[in-house]
Amino acid sequence: MAAADAVSWYEASARQRVAAFLDADSFEEFVDPTERAMSPHLPLFELPRAFDDGIVVGRGRLDGRPVLVAAQEGRFMGGAFGEVHGAKLVGLLRAALDGKPSAVLILFDTGGVRLQEANAGETAIAEAMRAIAEVRAAGIPVIGLIGGRAGAYGGGGLIAGTCARLAVSEGGRISVSGPEVIETNRGAEEFDSRDRALVWRTMGGKHRRLTGGADAYVADTVAAFREAALDLIGRAPAFDRATLEAEQARLEARIARFGDCRDGAEIWARLGINDPDAVPAMTDAAFLETAAGVPEASHDAR
Numbered sequence: 550m551a552a553a554d555a556v557s558w559y560e561a562s563a564r565q566r567v568a569a570f571l572d573a574d575s576f577e578e579f580v581d582p583t584e585r586a587m588s589p590h591l592p593l594f595e596l597p598r599a600f601d602d603g604i605v606v607g608r609g610r611l612d613g614r615p616v617l618v619a620a621q622e623g624r625f626m627g628g629a630f631g632e633v634h635g636a637k638l639v640g641l642l643r644a645a646l647d648g649k650p651s652a653v654l655i656l657f658d659t660g661g662v663r664l665q666e667a668n669a670g671e672t673a674i675a676e677a678m679r680a681i682a683e684v685r686a687a688g689i690p691v692i693g694l695i696g697g698r699a700g701a702y703g704g705g706g707l708i709a710g711t712c713a714r715l716a717v718s719e720g721g722r723i724s725v726s727g728p729e730v731i732e733t734n735r736g737a738e739e740f741d742s743r744d745r746a747l748v749w750r751t752m753g754g755k756h757r758r759l760t761g762g763a764d765a766y767v768a769d770t771v772a773a774f775r776e777a778a779l780d781l782i783g784r785a786p787a788f789d790r791a792t793l794e795a796e797q798a799r800l801e802a803r804i805a806r807f808g809d810c811r812d813g814a815e816i817w818a819r820l821g822i823n824d825p826d827a828v829p830a831m832t833d834a835a836f837l838e839t840a841a842g843v844p845e846a847s848h849d850a851r
Contacts, residue, residue: 554772558696559720561771563605563620566656569771570778571609571618578607579644580637588631590666599625602633606641608650612779617645620656623699627660630704634663635673642680645689652690652782653681655712660727661703674704681711682788690714690785694774695721695763696754702727713788714781716765716774717754719833723762724752746829750813755828755836759820760803761845768833803845820845 553569561569567576580586582600591598603625608617619638621628638655645653662670681691693712695701700722701709709715709723717723728742741747750756758766764781767773786792810816817825820843831839840846 553775554770556771557769558694558718558771558774559698559769562624563603563622563656563658566771567605567607567609567618567620570656570775571611571616572613576607576609576618578605579641580606586633586637588633588666590632590669594665596626596665602631602637603628604634604637606637608648611651611654611775611782614651614782615648617641617648617650617653618656619654621658621697621699621705623658623660623697626663628658628697628699628705629660629663630670630673631663631666632669632673635670635677639673639676639680642677642684642691645684646687649687650689652692652778652785653684654778655691655693655708656697657693657695657701657705657709657721658697658699659701659703659705660699661705671704674707677708678711681708685713685785685788688788690782692716692778692781692785694778695723696767696769696774697721700724700752703730713785714765715757715763716767716777716781717757717763718767718769718774719749719754719836720769721754721757721763722748722752723754723757728752747812749829753813755831755840756813756816758836758840759817759822759828759843759846760807761799766833766837766840 556569585600587598588602603622605620619641684691690713693709693715696718702724706723706725728748731740732742757763765777767777807816814825817828
């Protein structure tokens with residue numbers, strides 16, 4: 550495996566991300582492919598299955614610290630949640646309550662729930678969110694990392710919002726409804742899914758960082774995500790009433806301030822960015838400098 554600073558997070562598979570992200574040779578997989586824990590439902594639709602059902606879970610070390618890790622494989626059914634896929638994530642989170650790791654890390658790469666396993670997938674989303682709340686209440690940070698091809702959509706976006714901290718790259722996207730879903734239900738006049746610039750202006754990593762929807766913006770390398778994860782573990786907020794009330798107040802203020810905006814660029818202008826149209830083309834370094842001057846992006850209690 551190449552050095553972490555040379556590995557593209559976006560281009561890597563779930564297993565490549567885990568191998569380069571964790572300390573060398575420290576990963577121990579749970580429910581590995583030899584156990585053939587595959588979806589029992591996909592054959593009914595004449596669809597191929599994967600031996601890990603599109604998610605890798607296990608334990609390892611990050612800079613010497615014991616951690617639990619779940620990495621979704623966006624190349625298999627868009628990293629979508631099904632019965633087995635969801636059960637592996639929920640099981641990992643529940644294991645954290647017994648193992649007491651330094652953190653649980655979720656490497657998101659998902660389009661949401663499989664239509665073929667919708668009920669089981671939706672149940673898994675709810676169970677994962679509850680499990681994250683329980684893990685965080687036990688004082689264990691849950692950190693989400695988003696930079697894969699599929700982003701964090703649908704139920705994956707909801708789970709991401711439950712995490713203590715989030716790191717995102719330019720390629721990452723976070724949203725409850727995907728572009729195609731919005732267009733199907735509301736029409737292209739509401740949201741044109743073919744307008745890729747629009748997608749990134751409203752759901753992309755830069756936009757989420759500027760509006761406080763992510764706590765760190767990183768370059769598209771495994772090394773950058775590793776560095777961000779170590780930093781965010783140390784800055785994870787307490788999971789208590791005061792923190793939740795502060796977050797609720799922040800979200801209400803954000804709606805009041807930007808609720809009438811129709812495009813990300815309008816929001817960036819209200820944030821005081823002198824040339825909002827230049828944001829998409831900014832280099833990572835230039836964007837980080839710009840974000841540092843935006844109060845919402847610098848908010849320490851998302």
